Amino acid sequence: MNRNLILGAAAAAVAVAIVLVLTLGSSNQPENGLSRISFATDWKAQAEHGGFYQAIANGYYAEAGLDVTLVQGGPGINVPQLLAAHSVDFGIGSNNFIPLNIVAAGAGAKAVMATFQKDPQVFITHPRDDVTSVADLKGKPIMVSDATVSAFWQWLKAKYGFADSQIRKYTFNLAPFLTDPQAIQQGYLSSEPYMIRKEGGIEPQVFLLSDYGYPGYAAFVLAADRTIAERPELVQAFVDASIRGWVSYLYGDPAPGNALIKRDNPDMTDDVIANAIVLMKRYGIVDSGDTLTLGIGAMTEARWKDFYLTMVGAGVYSADLDVHSAYTLEFVNQGAGLELKKQLSGE
Secondary structure, three states, X not given: OOOOOOOOOOHHHHHHHHHHHHHHOOOOOEEOOEEEEEEEOOOOOOHHHHHHHHHHHOOHHHHOOEEEEEEOOOOOOOHHHHHHOOOOOEEEEEEOHHHHHHHHHOOOEEEEEEEEOOOOEEEXXXXXXXXXXXXXXXXXXXXXXXXXXXXXXXXXXXXHXXXXXXXXXXXXXXXXXXXXXXXXXXXXXXXXXXXXXXXXXXXXXXXXXXXXXXXXXXXXXXEEHHHHHHOHHHHHHHHHHHHHHHHHHHHOOOHHHHHHHHHHOOOOOHHHHHHHHHHHHXXXXXXXXXHHHHOOEOOOHHHHHHHHHHHHHOOOOOOOOOHHHHEOOOOOOOOOOHHHHHHHHOO
């Protein structure tokens, strides 16, 4: 599954940015008493965006004074570029690299919320006795995408001694994996493993990198520095309503959000959505660790520092990069959604 791992300058994204400027307009124009907000996701509508769709469907954004339009991501959509051009008000940054790359590029945006406490990136193998952990993959050929080579692959090199000679190109086509029992590839927890079972009748081994020490968050909500400075109340309202949406999606009835997901992405099916929800809950992708006391969306200085220093050691970033410019804790860690969670989960 393609994720915007690296800040680029694709011509397609420029064209999209121009279209969005013309069609969405400014968020600061209240309509029917609501401030219009545009929010760009990092891929086509799916369960991994479910909380945001739920916040629309359940009226949480409207209750917060916001009229939110979700702009689907996909090939050629560059969320950081759209934010830099002020074509959208908020966007999803797929992983820690996105906010840090924004700082390096001076693009003027930062993370205001970490939707995923665990990055859902996985490695997948056929059933085999010689691989029982990520460490066992050292030295073996692995299919990874071009973007991955500049992202969490660098962490694997630093922590587990992986080498670039292991890299084989992953084109998001499952055929090479399905036809080769020795194949190993990257994937997304809720995507490739499920399709491998469905299409190949294979029960794959799945290794979630977060369970092996990968320190990154994922699915950040990004906001432009200008928006944070000039409209902090708008950012707070969006974050709080999004958190409520995620609590409702995970612990209540996700049907309202799912209906909007399938409206925006007709190729999405009920079984794929249901599988993703189960896995997000089982593995604590959204709600685990710090979020249990601080609320969904939590971030901490310690985890950001851990990720940054790890990547400095891997040679990805320079030691003088201002990591604190990549995020702000101003809008999270306030316990938002915890009371709603108690109500819905019966705690």
